[in-house]
Amino acid sequence: MTGIARFHGFGLGLRRPHYDDFICGGAPVDFVEVISENYMVEGGKPLSVLDAVRAHYPVAMHGVSLSVGSAHGTDRDYLARLKVLAARIEPLWISDHLCWTRTSAHNSHDLLPLPYTAEALDVVCANLSAAQDFLGREMLLENPSSYLAFPENEMAEWEFMAEVCRRTGCFLLLDVNNIHVSAQNHGFRALDYLGGLPLERVRQIHLAGHAPGEIVIDTHDREVCDDVWRLYAAAMKLVGPVATMIERDDAIPPLADLLIELATARDLAASAERHVA
DSSP states (O other): OOOOOOOOOEEEEOOGGGHHHHHTTOSOOSEEEEEGGGGOSSSSHHHHHHHHHHTTSOEEEEOSOOOTTOTTOOOHHHHHHHHHHHHHHOOSOEEEESSEEEOSSOEEEEEEOOOOSHHHHHHHHHHHHHHHHHHTSOOEEEOOOOSOOOTTOOSOHHHHHHHHHHHHOOEEEEEHHHHHHHHHHHOOOHHHHHHTSOGGGEEEEEEOOOBOSSSOBOOOOSOOOHHHHHHHHHHHHHHOSOEEEEOOOSSOOOHHHHHHHHHHHHHHHHHHHHHHO
16 A cells, blocks of 8 residues: 545536536546445446546545444455456545444444444454455545534544544545534534644545534535635645545536536635645
């Protein structure tokens, strides 16, 4: 394993309503992110679409089923299919979430929270290290959005994430919206979260919308809000040039609307670079 180089670009998730724009290479983005599990198949239309898109754009693979927090260890069949897909499309990187999704007999398809304890840390590090060794590459780990805190917690989420990076050599996918959502739900300062992470390990940033309320819900079904844009601007001053991507998974608008949001991200990133310089 040789590390993951920085890639400074602005991308979108590959979603069905926009397939034609990406297949022909007409979308003005620097990279595309795909949900890995949607393409971990032996053939058919999904793979043919992905092959066509890959001819025009670098691709980042983003998974939802690695289940690094599973007490049952890694799923070798899952990892084998993930490795085949990676060999096919040569992604910028492979990422997944700090969560668990799977028991020995069931996959919940939900990103379930972990207690931030020494025991859970051992499990996550063992599973992530095993996955990286199997794949022959470092991965990116994404910080979750959360709605509850375990009374057993022994450390802050950012301390947990930092220790996973130190022990496994993984990199970070920094979801700025998730930091904002969790900060609102748990009452911590989003800037304290940023300050506690090894930001030199960040290789990608996610931006998304959420549903406000007494409990803020990470919905990915609306525009990025002003508070998240402000947090993104602050993060870029600390992180430096890395890949930024806007997630939209429901109420998907025309591509032109997402490109307007992506232009905002470009402008804020450029402003942050000038500030640092």
